[in-house]
Amino acid sequence: MEGWVAVVSQADRVACEDVVMFVNAAIASTAQREFRSGAATQRLSLGFLHEYVLGNYRDLYAATLALDVNELNAAMVVTNLLRTAREASGEQRAVEGRLIAARLRSLPPQRVYGVFRELRRLGVNNRRTRVIVRDWVAARPDPAFDAIKYRRSLSVAARHAHLPLPGEVGTVLFDWRRPKRYDTPILEAWRRAHYDQRALYELPYTVAEGLAAQHGIDRARFLSGIAPKLTGGERLRLQGTAVRHKVEAVAMDLATAPLTRLAIYALSLSRPERARRRDELAGALQAAARRAAGRQAGTWGRVVAVLDDSYSAAGSGVKRRRPLAVALATRYLLEALAADFTGLWLHHRGDPLLVHPIGATGLGVRIVDALERRPDRVVIVSDGWDNHPPGQAAEVLRVWRTRLDPHQATSVVHLNPVYDADTFDVRRLAAGVATVGVRDAEDVGALVELARFATGSAGFDELRRHLADRVARFLSAEEAVS
Amino acid sequence: MTAATDGINLTGLIVGPAQMWGAIRLVPLLRPSPITDLRLNARLYDPDELSIVRTGPRTTYLSYIPHAFVATWTTDTTPAAAYGTQLRDSADTRPPIGIRLALRRRMARREDRHRLRFLPLHLAMEGYLALQFGGPPIAWQEWTRHAVTRGLSPRVEASYAGATVAGLDDALRVFEIHPDQCGMVLYVADALAAAFVVPHPDDYRALHPTLLQDFYGELLFHYTHLYPAVPDFTSRLDDTVIASIADLRAQLARVDADWRAFHALMADGLLAAERLTVTPVQRMGRFTLARFLPAFNPEAENHIGETITDEAGQLAYLKTFRLSAAQTRRGHLLSQLTANDWDLDATATALGTDRDALIQRLDRAGFGHLLRPDIIDACRTRARELRSRATKAGPTK
Numbered sequence: 064m065e066g067w068v069a070v071v072s073q074a075d076r077v078a079c080e081d082v083v084m085f086v087n088a089a090i091a092s093t094a095q096r097e098f099r100s101g102a103a104t105q106r107l108s109l110g111f112l113h114e115y116v117l118g119n120y121r122d123l124y125a126a127t128l129a130l131d132v133n134e135l136n137a138a139m140v141v142t143n144l145l146r147t148a149r150e151a152s153g154e155q156r157a158v159e160g161r162l163i164a165a166r167l168r169s170l171p172p173q174r175v176y177g178v179f180r181e182l183r184r185l186g187v188n189n190r191r192t193r194v195i196v197r198d199w200v201a202a203r204p205d206p207a208f209d210a211i212k213y214r215r216s217l218s219v220a221a222r223h224a225h226l227p228l229p230g231e232v233g234t235v236l237f238d239w240r241r242p243k244r245y246d247t248p249i250l251e252a253w254r255r256a257h258y259d260q261r262a263l264y265e266l267p268y269t270v271a272e273g274l275a276a277q278h279g280i281d282r283a284r285f286l287s288g289i290a291p292k293l294t295g296g297e298r299l300r301l302q303g304t305a306v307r308h309k310v311e312a313v314a315m316d317l318a319t320a321p322l323t324r325l326a327i328y329a330l331s332l333s334r335p336e337r338a339r340r341r342d343e344l345a346g347a348l349q350a351a352a353r354r355a356a357g358r359q360a361g362t363w364g365r366v367v368a369v370l371d372d373s374y375s376a377a378g379s380g381v382k383r384r385r386p387l388a389v390a391l392a393t394r395y396l397l398e399a400l401a402a403d404f405t406g407l408w409l410h411h412r413g414d415p416l417l418v419h420p421i422g423a424t425g426l427g428v429r430i431v432d433a434l435e436r437r438p439d440r441v442v443i444v445s446d447g448w449d450n451h452p453p454g455q456a457a458e459v460l461r462v463w464r465t466r467l468d469p470h471q472a473t474s475v476v477h478l479n480p481v482y483d484a485d486t487f488d489v490r491r492l493a494a495g496v497a498t499v500g501v502r503d504a505e506d507v508g509a510l511v512e513l514a515r516f517a518t519g520s521a522g523f524d525e526l527r528r529h530l531a532d533r534v535a536r537f538l539s540a541e542e543a544v545s
Numbered sequence: 546m547t548a549a550t551d552g553i554n555l556t557g558l559i560v561g562p563a564q565m566w567g568a569i570r571l572v573p574l575l576r577p578s579p580i581t582d583l584r585l586n587a588r589l590y591d592p593d594e595l596s597i598v599r600t601g602p603r604t605t606y607l608s609y610i611p612h613a614f615v616a617t618w619t620t621d622t623t624p625a626a627a628y629g630t631q632l633r634d635s636a637d638t639r640p641p642i643g644i645r646l647a648l649r650r651r652m653a654r655r656e657d658r659h660r661l662r663f664l665p666l667h668l669a670m671e672g673y674l675a676l677q678f679g680g681p682p683i684a685w686q687e688w689t690r691h692a693v694t695r696g697l698s699p700r701v702e703a704s705y706a707g708a709t710v711a712g713l714d715d716a717l718r719v720f721e722i723h724p725d726q727c728g729m730v731l732y733v734a735d736a737l738a739a740a741f742v743v744p745h746p747d748d749y750r751a752l753h754p755t756l757l758q759d760f761y762g763e764l765l766f767h768y769t770h771l772y773p774a775v776p777d778f779t780s781r782l783d784d785t786v787i788a789s790i791a792d793l794r795a796q797l798a799r800v801d802a803d804w805r806a807f808h809a810l811m812a813d814g815l816l817a818a819e820r821l822t823v824t825p826v827q828r829m830g831r832f833t834l835a836r837f838l839p840a841f842n843p844e845a846e847n848h849i850g851e852t853i854t855d856e857a858g859q860l861a862y863l864k865t866f867r868l869s870a871a872q873t874r875r876g877h878l879l880s881q882l883t884a885n886d887w888d889l890d891a892t893a894t895a896l897g898t899d900r901d902a903l904i905q906r907l908d909r910a911g912f913g914h915l916l917r918p919d920i921i922d923a924c925r926t927r928a929r930e931l932r933s934r935a936t937k938a939g940p941t942k
Contacts, residue, residue: 099719374721410724423561423573423721428797435790450721452562452804454779455797462784462793 075523082123082526083517084488085116089127089136090510091489091500092482096379098386098446100484108484109136117143121151125159126530128166129537130513131506137166138178145195146187160191162534165541167199172209175199176216183223196224206232207247212267264288268297283308295320299328317347322355323503326392329416330384337416344416352395355505359400364439366401369432370394371445372408373424375481387420389480390444392504397442400508407433424448426492427455434463440474442507446481447490447498457493464495476514478507552817553837553852557859558742560808561723563732566716568772570735572808574728580744580861583832583853585751681887688887692915707757711769717757722750728863729756730812733765734772737814737846742863744853762869778807814846815865822880823852831856841877843870875910901927 094106113136116124128140141163148156167175179196182188200220203209209217210232218236221228234242235250245251248265255262256274263271263278268289275285286305290312293301298315305313317325329337329344337344353360376387394415398404407429411418426449433441449456460475478501479489491498497514501507515521516529561573684693707713710733727749728742738761743749780800787793809816820840827834832853839847850865868876885891893903904916904924913921 375719421722422724423564431790431793431797450562450564452780452800453565453777455800458779458782459793459797462782462787462796466784466787467790467793 072522078120079516079521079523079526081116082120083513085112085124086127086130086132086513087479087489087498087500087517088112088482088487089132089140089500090130090502090506091133091480093133093135093382093502095381097382097481097484098375098377098379099448099481102381104484105482108487109139109482112487113139113143117147121155122158123527123530125155125162126534128162129530129534131502131509133502134170134174137170138174138181141166141178142181142185142187145182145192146185148189148191156191158534160195161538161542163195164198165538167195168202168541168544172203172213173216176213176220179220179223180216183219188223193224196220197226200224200226205249207235207249208267210235211249211253211270214270264292266292268293283310286310287312296324299324302328303331317343318350320347320351321503322348322351322396322505323388323392325351326388326395326504327384330388330391330418334417334419338414341414341416348392348395348416349399352392352399355396356399356508359508361400361402363397363400363402365403365436366397366440366442367405367407367433367436367438368394368397369426369429369441369443369445370406370408371424371426371443372411372418372420373422373448374420375424375446375448377420384420386446386480387418389478389501389504391415391418393442393444393478393501393507396504396507401440403438405433405436405438423451425451425455427452427459430456430459430463434459434467434473438473440476442511443475443477443492444501445477445479445492447477447479447483447492449492460493460496476511478510548823550821550823551819552813552821553740553815553860553863554858555816555860558728560730560805561726562804563778563808564720565775565777566719567712567774568734568769569712569716570732570775571716571720572730572732572812573723573726574730574742575723575725576727576744576746577725579725579727579746580855580859582830583744583855583861585743585745585748681882683886683888685887685889687889687916687920689915689917705761705763705766707759707761710761710766713769714757717753720753722753729753730808731756732775732811733761734768735775735811736765736768736867737812737848738762738765738867740812740815740848740850740863740865742860744861760866762867762872764869765867780804815848818846818848832861834862838876838880839868839873841873841880843873843877847873847876849876875912878907878910878912 088109092105092109094102094109096102097105113124124140125144128137132140144151144159144163148159151159167178182192182196200206200209200217206217206229210228214236220226221233221236228236231242231245231247231250235245235253239254242254245254252262252265253270256266256271260278260280263274263280263285266274271285271289271292275289282304286301286308287310290310293313295315298313299317299320301313302315305311317328320328325348329348332340332344370390370393372387372390376384376390378385378387394406398406406415408415408418409425409429410422424445426443426445430441430443443456463475464471475496477492477496477498479491479498480501481489482500483490489498489500495518497517499510499514499517501510513529516526555574557578558574558576561575563570563572565571681688681693707717713733725746727744727746728740729749730740731738739756739759741752741756743752780803782793782796782800787796818839819842822838822840823835824837825833825835832855834851834853836849836851838849839845841847847868848865849868850863852860853862854860881892881895885895889900889903893900896903898906901924904921905928907913907916908921908924
């Protein structure tokens with residue numbers, strides 16, 4: 064009998080580890096090139112992990128839609144669930160349907176249209192899928208706007224799911240040469256913009272940009288004209304271009320940008336530039352961090368962060384300085400969350416805004432520096448390649464747990480922004496220390512909650528209960544909005 | 546002039562923990578106080594790169610040009626490769642001793658990008674051997690006129706460019722360079738492949754990518770295919786003696802010391818090599834440029850290379866190449882010839898063989914063109930007769 068219990072608990076532990084592994088991967092990985100592995104490896108590894116979890120733990124796989132998994136993985140989960148709907152029972156399908164609908168509502172439209180195109184490519188077309196597509200498109204605030212901005216995607220979705228499109232929207236997608244004019248203002252603006260430069264500035268930026276190139280409009284003039292139409296993300300992305308072309312209309316209040324995006328923007332500037340605009344950038348980062356911390360601000364007690372600024376934090380060509388930006392953003396967030404905060408970079412000293420990725424990853428000594436202060440929490444943000452010397456952080460943390468802090472007065476959590484394709488997980492630092500994947504520093508509060516499952520101290524039942532709770536909260540929040 | 550020493554002295558350099566990638570193990574050498582009065586020749590730096598050269602216009606410093614370094618040395622725009630590492634005064638504007646390169650169009654275009662690079666070719670290797678062995682100093686009648694006047698040149702040695710060594714490109718790309726790093730020891734499947742030391746971290750940063758264009762022995766090329774990965778050496782802290790943070794720090798310091806001792810053990814093929822023959826070639830200011838040859842012991846690792854040391858014997862520049870087994874055998878023959886002033890009979894006695902056997906060995910090792918054709922022909926005829934007599938005698942018995 065005891066043996067049987069041991070087998071059950073063993074299976075439970077494996078299941079728990081698998082699910083935590085998948086959640087970590089789904090939060091951190093974007094299937095793009097990382098510092099140490101290429102895009103193809105990342106994509107292959109992530110694809111396999113999705114198949115594995117879908118095949119073995121379908122309920123939990125669907126439930127991850129309620130967690131902070133990133134947009135790429137949410138889209139992959141939705142696609143995979145719809146693709147294999149035949150294998151699900153009726154009850155499962157009902158829950159999955161609600162989760163999918165709720166998650167699609169919170170995804171940005173281009174991601175959702177991406178899912179629809181993928182469904183079309185895979186030939187997934189059944190009544191349920193068509194209803195999901197129809198409901199989502201019907202819930203869009205302005206179909207005419209989508210017909211302009213996501214023109215190809217909407218036409219693909221409409222053809223695939225046999226969507227009834229209102230009035231002129233169908234015409235503009237499938238028979239756009241015929242009408243002499245449109246009654247809907249944005250469609251008319253789009254028609255005129257092909258001939259008339261002034262009409263261009265009534266269109267969304269992405270559409271106008273192509274037409275501006277056709278008209279040969281000067282970039283500076285185009286940017287100042289289109290400035291009122293820019294979305295928040297586009298505006299932040301164009302800051303550098305605007306400075307180069309001396310367009311003042313694109314300038315923005317940085318404090319409104321999300322924390323991690325802001326950190327990426329700050330790190331994209333040269334160091335003298337950062338020093339010059341120090342007050343503005345630090346103020347914006349602090350404001351964004353306070354906003355992200357919300358009601359939790361100041362509740363975390365004494366916190367010390369060990370932040371990785373080694374060369375590998377430079378990321379890759381497609382994710383420039385992403386790991387460093389996550390570390391910088393986490394630093395500001397923790398400063399807002401903690402009553403008393405100390406941030407320790409591996410190499411950098413002084414103003415955190417001037418941090419630069421250089422040197423090896425000597426986590427061990429820095430963790431000792433952090434633990435010496437005896438804080439309530441130690442947060443480590445690193446890609447986990449501890450190489451100066453290899454594995455020293457693990458040894459330090461082991462000795463700390465066994466000899467110096469057996470009552471666990473200090474909680475240690477490791478946040479890892481990089482998915483390691485070879486181990487199908489984010490790289491871990493030590494056996495007893497929770498490692499969770501992180502994409503946006505804004506989610507750190509929720510991630511630390513998840514961290515207790517990553518050490519193996521909490522059981523599978525507890526994990527199931529936690530996920531069920533998250534699903535219920537997510538569904539009630541999303542369905543209350545709609 | 547020539548002196549024999551035991552091993553290369555790494556005083557002033559600290560060994561850092563290794564970083565692994567597949568079969569490649571890269572061990573950084575750190576210099577707490579960099580040497581500032583010997584720098585990479587400023588003409589080798591990219592003129593657009595503003596961040597590197599920080600020496601003011603009036604600072605006097607010596608500069609060095611590594612062997613086989615390609616740059617636009619001459620007053621016209623054709624690229625040339627430096628022939629042998631050279632020491633120079635910073636005020637010296639004459640072009641260094643170099644070999645003009647007749648490049649194909651594609652390579653000439655690459656040159657325009659001001660990339661620092663070495664000749665990724667056998668040329669560099671040939672140059673090394675030709676530099677090391679000048680040829681017969683006495684015009685013994687057995688050697689050809691060409692051998693006496695020109696030495697070993699042209700001499701071909703095969704080597705592999707770093708780019709063909711599997712995984713080396715990734716290993717160098719993901720290597721995290723230390724801010725005070727001045728050198729690197731490169732292991733392939735835990736065999737010491739090359740050591741590289743420069744005086745200043747900025748020089749190292751500029752030259753780090755050139756390790757990929759460098760040349761490596763055949764052995765290392767095969768090792769990367771045979772051994773997929775080398776193990777990570779992690780040292781375990783002794784937790785029974787730790788009762789406080791101070792104890793923990795003391796243990797970490799002990800681990801650091803262990804690392805250094807361990808590395809000295811791993812690199813002992815070079816650092817503790819017996820009977821290195823060091824030949825000083827140039828002296829300038831307080832620095833001495835020297836080339837060294839190994840003992841050519843066929844049973845041990847053999848590295849050839851160049852060093853620049855200061856008056857106290859501190860290493861400022863080092864570049865080595867590991868010889869393959871066949872190259873070691875050839876080097877062994879050449880070194881024996883040099884030791885006996887290229888006298889065939891004396892060399893044969895020293896090697897414990899006779900004159901004919903030595904000539905055959907030279908021929909097989911690819912040095913046949915140095916000997917007069919009639920000498921080789923006579924030797925070959927005698928050998929053939931000997932063989933035919935043996936085969937005839939065999940079946941009749």
